[in-house]
Amino acid sequence: xxxxxxxxxxxxxxxxxxxxxxxxxxxxxxxxxxxxxxxxxxxxxxxxxxxxxxxxxxxxxxxxxxxxxxxxxxxxxxxxxxxxxxxxxxxxxxxxxxxxxxxxxxxxxxxxxxxxxxxxxxxxxxxxxxxxxxxxxxxxxxxxxxxxxxxxxxxxxxxxxxxxxxxxxxxxxxxxxxxxxxxxxxxxxxxxxxxxxxxxxxxxxxxxxxxxxxxxxxxxxxxxxxxxxxxxxxxxxxxxxxxxxxxxxxxxxxxxxxxxxxxxxxxxxxxxxxxxxxxxxxxxxxxxxxxxxxxxxxxxxxxxxxxxxxxxxxxxxxxxxxxxxxxxxxxxxxxxxxxxxxxxxxxxxxxxxxx
Numbered sequence: 001x002x003x004x005x006x007x008x009x010x011x012x013x014x015x016x017x018x019x020x021x022x023x024x025x026x027x028x029x030x031x032x033x034x035x036x037x038x039x040x041x042x043x044x045x046x047x048x049x050x051x052x053x054x055x056x057x058x059x060x061x062x063x064x065x066x067x068x069x070x071x072x073x074x075x076x077x078x079x080x081x082x083x084x085x086x087x088x089x090x091x092x093x094x095x096x097x098x099x100x101x102x103x104x105x106x107x108x109x110x111x112x113x114x115x116x117x118x119x120x121x122x123x124x125x126x127x128x129x130x131x132x133x134x135x136x137x138x139x140x141x142x143x144x145x146x147x148x149x150x151x152x153x154x155x156x157x158x159x160x161x162x163x164x165x166x167x168x169x170x171x172x173x174x175x176x177x178x179x180x181x182x183x184x185x186x187x188x189x190x191x192x193x194x195x196x197x198x199x200x201x202x203x204x205x206x207x208x209x210x211x212x213x214x215x216x217x218x219x220x221x222x223x224x225x226x227x228x229x230x231x232x233x234x235x236x237x238x239x240x241x242x243x244x245x246x247x248x249x250x251x252x253x254x255x256x257x258x259x260x261x262x263x264x265x266x267x268x269x270x271x272x273x274x275x276x277x278x279x280x281x282x283x284x285x286x287x288x289x290x291x292x293x294x295x296x297x298x299x300x301x302x303x304x305x306x307x308x309x310x311x312x313x314x315x316x317x318x319x320x321x322x323x324x325x326x327x328x329x330x331x332x333x334x335x336x337x338x339x340x341x342x343x344x345x346x347x348x349x350x351x352x353x354x355x
Contacts, residue, residue: 028061028062028102028106029061029098030058030060030061030063030101030102030105031059031063031064032056032057032058032059032098033056034054034055034056034057034084034085034088035054035057035153036052036053036055037053037055037145037146037149038052038053038145039051039052039136039141039145039146041137041138041140041144042137042138042141043136045132045133045134046133046134046244046250047122047123047124047135047250048123049123049135051136053118053119053141054084054118055084055116055118055119055146056084056116056117057114057115057116057150057154058097058101058114058115058116059114059154060101060105060112060113060114061102061105061106062112063112063114063155067155069155069352070155070156070157070352071112071113071114071154071155071156071157072114072156072162072163072164072344072348072350073113073114073115073116073147073150073151073154073156073157073162073163073164074113074114074115074116074163074166074344074348075115075116075117075142075147075163075165075166075175075186076097076115076116076117076167076171077117077120077129077165077166077167077168077170077172077174077175078120078167078168078170079126079168079169079170079171079172080125080126080169080170080235081121081125081126081228081231082121082126083119083120084117084118085119088117094329095329095332095333097115097117097333097336100333100336100337101115101337101341103337104336104337104338104341110341110342110345111345111348111350113164113341113344113345113348114150114154116146116150118141118142120138120170120171120174122135122235122238123220124231124234124235124238125231125232126232126235127235127239128173128174128235128236128238128240128271129167129170129171129173129174129175129178130177130240130271132238132239132240132242133242133244133250134238134239134242134243134244134249134251135238135239135242139177139181142174142178143178143181143182144185147163157349157350157351157352159349160183160186160187161187161288161348161349162187162348162350162351163185163187163188163348164186164188164189164190164289164344165178165179165186165188165190166189166190166191166192166340166344167192167194168193168332169192169193169194169195170195170196171192171194172191172192172193172194172195173191173194173195173196173197173273175189175194176191176194176197176273177271177273179287180273180277180280180284181283182283183283183286186287187287187288187289187347187348187349188287188288188289188290188291188344188347188348189287189289189290189291190290190292190343190344191291191293191305192293192294192332192335192340193293193295193298193301193329193332194292194294194301194304194305195301196271196272197272197273197274197301197304197305197307197308198274198275198304198307199265199268199269199272199274202260204259204260207255209229210227210229210232210233211233211255213227213230213233214230214233214234214237214253214254214255215253215255215256215257215258217234219248220248223249233253233254234249234251234253237251237252237254238250238251239271240267240268240271241253241254241267241268252264252267273308274307274308274311281315281317284312285315288347288348289319289320289343289344289346289347290312290317290318290319291319291320291321291339291340291343292308292309292319292320292321293305293321293322293324293335293339294323294324295323295324295325295327295328295330295331296323296324296325296326297325297326297327297328298326298327298328301328302323305321306323308321309321320343322339
């Protein structure tokens, strides 16, 4: 009897373990496709960057198992010095996007969606997602060509109500810049620690050191060896003060021969979203959702989005806004998984049957 009792207990234990382990299913994983998309709007850029751009496309786990289902698309724009492969591929980086998406979608707390990121790394290490003869027209490439390609090649819900636009740092700047101009293409925008929203006063008596260093650089090899702050001066100039008559860089820097060029800074100021926000209020009111956040230790950017919050409040434009404890990068994965995806899940249309 004791042996039978022990056998019965052992069998029950094995059945219990089997049932328990069966309930612990691993998160279903999405797939990433890295494709090439040709940009007619990028052709002939004076910087010599390839008009055939790599693009990473994340397809949620159900994309293969539900062949009749269509999905909203969120366009995620990466930051300066980054590229799409750093977020989606095997390159070393401070975060990987697919595991964040897999976990969020597997939890059932947010709806599944497609995410798309173009490679905006240029000769100057970032396009600023602007329209320039030096870097190409990145505004129209993203808003028109990339969206059209994705709608033609994937099972999307191809209307503005089902398209979101977001980005980190330079990508956050780009998301606001493009989103405020194209509410007929995107219906919701989310900015993660967006850079470059406002102007910083510069006077002749106190010229920033990176402006002066940029003035001393004469070749692309010298550019490649300089520091981050000086490189971003070139990227900004290529985007906002291009000059086809100034080889080899085809741009005007804010300092020339040691002298501050106020006309260049005026061009830069014209590209700061907080300076031109009033011109896009009608478009911003058309967006279903606007969200943005930044870390407390990302002080300049946190201050700029506080101003953005105040400006939108002035016009009574509904939006979500948060300053959280963190730096420019250390909690971005968490913010994407817990905040940004929820924002798009609430603000995009997931209605099926639209083609």
